[in-house]
Amino acid sequence: MIPCADSRLAAQIAFIVEIDKLKTILRQTLLIDSSRRENDAEHSWHIATMAFLLEEYADDPVDVGRVARMLLIHDIVEIDAGDTFIHDEAGHEDKDAREQAAARRLYGLLPKDQAAAYSALWREFEDRQTPEARFAHSLDRLQPLLHNFETEGGTWKSNAVTADKVEKLLPRIEGGSGRLAAYARSLIAEAVARGYLAPAARNASGSG
Amino acid sequence: MIPCADSRLAAQIAFIVEIDKLKTILRQTLLIDSSRRENDAEHSWHIATMAFLLEEYADDPVDVGRVARMLLIHDIVEIDAGDTFIHDEAGHEDKDAREQAAARRLYGLLPKDQAAAYSALWREFEDRQTPEARFAHSLDRLQPLLHNFETEGGTWKSNAVTADKVEKLLPRIEGGSGRLAAYARSLIAEAVARGYLAPAARNASGSG
Numbered sequence: 317m318i319p320c321a322d323s324r325l326a327a328q329i330a331f332i333v334e335i336d337k338l339k340t341i342l343r344q345t346l347l348i349d350s351s352r353r354e355n356d357a358e359h360s361w362h363i364a365t366m367a368f369l370l371e372e373y374a375d376d377p378v379d380v381g382r383v384a385r386m387l388l389i390h391d392i393v394e395i396d397a398g399d400t401f402i403h404d405e406a407g408h409e410d411k412d413a414r415e416q417a418a419a420r421r422l423y424g425l426l427p428k429d430q431a432a433a434y435s436a437l438w439r440e441f442e443d444r445q446t447p448e449a450r451f452a453h454s455l456d457r458l459q460p461l462l463h464n465f466e467t468e469g470g471t472w473k474s475n476a477v478t479a480d481k482v483e484k485l486l487p488r489i490e491g492g493s494g495r496l497a498a499y500a501r502s503l504i505a506e507a508v509a510r511g512y513l514a515p516a517a518r519n520a521s522g523s524g
Numbered sequence: 525m526i527p528c529a530d531s532r533l534a535a536q537i538a539f540i541v542e543i544d545k546l547k548t549i550l551r552q553t554l555l556i557d558s559s560r561r562e563n564d565a566e567h568s569w570h571i572a573t574m575a576f577l578l579e580e581y582a583d584d585p586v587d588v589g590r591v592a593r594m595l596l597i598h599d600i601v602e603i604d605a606g607d608t609f610i611h612d613e614a615g616h617e618d619k620d621a622r623e624q625a626a627a628r629r630l631y632g633l634l635p636k637d638q639a640a641a642y643s644a645l646w647r648e649f650e651d652r653q654t655p656e657a658r659f660a661h662s663l664d665r666l667q668p669l670l671h672n673f674e675t676e677g678g679t680w681k682s683n684a685v686t687a688d689k690v691e692k693l694l695p696r697i698e699g700g701s702g703r704l705a706a707y708a709r710s711l712i713a714e715a716v717a718r719g720y721l722a723p724a725a726r727n728a729s730g731s732g
C-alpha cells in the first residue's frame with residue numbers, strides 16, 4: 317500500500333497499481349517477431365495508438381481521444397475474468413457474468429465519480445452503439461489480423477482456425493470502418509493464397 | 525510485407541507493424557509483481573491511461589487526448605536508440621543524436637503529413653514547453669516511482685540508487701503537477717523510512 321493523505325488520490329493510485337496486472341494477462345496472439353505471446357497491456361497500447369493513426373478511416377466522425385481512452389481500459393476486466401480466445405465458443409458462455417463482476421471490483425477501486433464514468437465507458441465499448449465504440453471494435457479486431465499475417469499464420473495455424481472463422485470477424489471491423497474491413501478482407505484472401513490460413517472447411521460452405 | 529493497394533494505408537500499416545518492436549524494448553523497471561522487467565509498450569500504456577485518470581492534477585489545463593497521443597508514441601525512438609537508464613549519465617551523452625536518427629527513420633515510415641505531425645509531437649514532448657508536454661513528463665517520471673515503491677525498492681536496490689538521486693526527478697514531475705510532485709516527495713520519504721531506498725550518500729550532502 318502506497319501512503320497518501322489525500323483519499324481521492326489514494327484511490328486513484330490504488331487503481332493505477334492494480335491495473336499493472338494487465339501486463340501479465342496473456343492473449344493468444346504472438347508478437348510480430350514470434351518470440352512470445354502478447355499481453356493485454358501491449359495490445360491496448362497498440363490499438364490506442366492505431367486509433368490516432370487511423371482516425372481518418374472511421375465511417376462516422378469520432379472523438380479520437382475518447383476512442384483511445386476506451387481502448388486503454390477496455391480489457392481491464394480480464395485481470396479478473398481472463399482473456400477469452402476469440403474462437404472459443406464455450407468460453408464465451410459465462411464471459412458476460414465474469415466480466416460484469418470484474419468491472420464492479422476493478423472500476424470500483426476508483427473514486428465514485430470516476431468509477432461510474434469508467435464503468436460506463438467500458439459498457440459503451442461492449443454495447444457498440446456509439447461511433448467511438450464501433451471504431452474501437454474495428455481496431456480491436458484488425459490488430460490480431462495483422463499479427464497473424466505477419467507471423468505467417470501464428471495463432472491461426474496453432475489453433476487450426478479456417479478462413480470462414482476469421483471472416484466472421486469482418487462485420488465487427490465493418491461496423492466502424494468499411495475501408496478497414498475491405499483491407500482486412502484482402503488480407504484474409506492473401507493469407508489463404510500464401511498458405512498462412514487454411515481455406516473454409518468443406519462442411520462450413522453453404523452456411524451463412 | 526502486408527499487401528495493400530492504397531499506398532497511404534500501406535504506409536500506416538507498415539508503421540503499425542514496425543512499432544510492434546516497442547514490446548521488446550526492456551526498461552529497468554520491474555513489473556509490480558516483480559516477475560520480470562517492464563517493456564516500453566507496457567509503460568506507454570500505463571502512463572497514457574494515467575493521463576486520463578489524473579488529468580485533474582495538471583497545473584495548467586491540458587488537452588488530455590493530446591497528452592495520451594504524445595505518451596503513446598514518446599518512446600518509439602527507443603526501438604532504434606534503446607532505453608537509456610534514467611540514472612546512467614554516460615549513456616545520456618549521445619542519446620539525443622541517436623534518438624533524432626531514430627525519429628527520422630521511424631516516423632518517416634508514415635505518410636508525409638503524419639510523419640511531420642508525429643515528429644513534431646515527439647519534439648514537443650522532448651522540449652517540455654507546452655502544458656501537455658510538461659504533464660506528460662510528470663506521469664513518465666511518477667510511474668516508475670510507484671513501481672519501485674511497490675516492489676520494495678526493486679530498481680533502486682539493484683542499481684544502488686540513493687534518495688538524493690531519486691529526488692532529482694522531482695522537478696520534472698513538478699513541471700506539470702505540483703500536487704503529484706508533493707505526492708512523489710512523500711513517497712520517497714516513506715521509501716527511505718521503510719528501507720526500500722538508501723538515504724542520500726554522505727558526499728552528496730551539501731551539494732545542490
Ligand SMILES: [Ca+2]
Binds near residue numbers: 359390391456
Ligand atoms: Ca481487445
